Amino acid sequence: MASFAVLFSHFAILLLSVLSLGSSLSLDYYEKTCPGADFIVTKAVRAAAYKDKTVPAALLRMHFHDCFIRGCDASILLNSVGNNIAEKDGPPNLSLHSFFVIDNAKKELESYCPGVVSCADILALAARDAIVLSGGPTWDVPKGRKDGRISKASETIQLPSPSFNISQLQQSFSQRGLSLDDLVALSGGHTLGFAHCSSFQGRIRNFSPASNVDPEMNPSFAASLRNMCPVNNKVKNAGSNMDTSPTTFDNNYYRLILQKKGLFSSDQALLNFPKTNNLVYKFASSKEAFNRAFVNSMIKMSSITGGQEIRKNCRAVN
Template sequence: MMSILLLLVGIISQSGAILDANYYEKTCPQAENIINQAVRKAAANDPKVPARILRMFFHDCFIRGCDASVLLDSTANNKAEKDGPPNLSLAAFYVIDAAKKNLEESCPRTVSCADVLAIAARDVVVLSGGPKWNVAKGRKDGRISTANDTVNLPAPSFNTTQLIQSFSQRGLSAKDLVALSGGHTLGFSHCSSFESRLRNFSSAHDSDPTLDPQFAAALKSRCPKPNSDRNAGQFLDSTSSVFDNDYYRRIVAGKGVFGSDQSLMADYRTRWIVEAFARDRGLFFWEFAASMVRLGNVGVVEDGEVRTNCRVVN
């Protein structure tokens, strides 16, 4: 495992809030250990947990910033983010619930759900063999969560221009885009997210011509028409339980599952970064850790609350 410690004692988030790696040093010094124990226990019982927690963190930060709004349940009067179409496949909320329950027993009303999710996202990367970084803390939990906002999540069909624009709106660069896309090394996708690339792609091509032909044929066999298996799909790299740079090597080889992933290789603004990460795992690890720190700073809430239950506002 490669360890990368970004020694950030105090950093200013995109929203101007001050975050501090030692934020809970006096009020809840055992916070990170409590969260790590919950993550390890869950991952030992379900190997899908790392990918699910990492994806949950991305989806939280991209809507309203990293404020744990994705964790809120819908109510009679409000349909929350987790029930928006792109988030219906999110899972493993119980892991955050378990960590929060233990934190409330040890340090009541102290550790925000937003910080729990940020720390858990780092921990699942490390647990899967990826880099380690210091998580700056001090986020507060937001009180607003609306399913309609999920239309702003980048889609698997986006091209690179659309992706760069989406990331730029959140203060993230093209390099951040490519680095954070590497989180797909732990990913799995159902057929519905990429089957448009496999058949009737255009008047000139049945399948997306950027797909390796043999890989396209393999995907077609996994996602036949008609397809009665709603769980059918494809892992996004060949070492799906290990955090590594195989994802980039597959994109270079024309084996990116999502159109958005493969587009990174087709665009001059991102191709060189994909190729660099495919060659050098250490470089990818370093840049991924740095980009996760920047992602964790997006839209940090200054005047929110510390929820006692991550699913409901206080």
């Protein structure tokens, strides 16, 4: 069996061949062909978030998971067909939800300006709206992405894992043209949402022969997580909120890391390298600095392109 390092190396070559920073993207891409595109997407996101407060976190995570595989090409939205298991059915994506929000926006856009707005652009706009509706900053989203035709669950192994250390995180982000600054800023997206026990179980029990609990985790925090995630847990959706204000986009995530209350190993790992450590302290002390950095990094990440068509249905290739 090929080692993870070999698999990662092969996938890095694939990434370099199919991904590019979207030089063709522009802020006014739909100005003449579909001038109401932004508003239509925003309306769909608002309607869904009004009924379900977990929608914004789901849309943000969906966009991130999309961009990290083959670029921001909406491959995460494709359904499995025949013998092909799509990304959304890969293990890291099984808890993703709110795909209907993109479907609703696409349906209205197809009525208003058929065949014009890509599913990838809808998802990028929806992620921005998710942040705004959660109390975060807004920004103009560059548009003009195309939708991809390939979606493979086997490639989701390349998504950054909750158990990654700082070296693995740096490698994962750099393969996509993203810096350490982007790593720390985008990790702040963990200020929204919920995580299942399986994502952090290894930190709170039988961590190592020398320690039952990860020594980088606050002992009282670990104890509270063990109560939420008992041994032989049979509660389907047991887990923990990502931070103390899981529906509000703020900088509490960084403050909790400084208290050794980062939920994932990959969160706490940000303290283990001088540059990322400094950025955690900076963002913990200044929400404004975090907001600025997050916007810059979101624009950078969402400008990684790789698609080929404008899908009529976001769940299927044309």
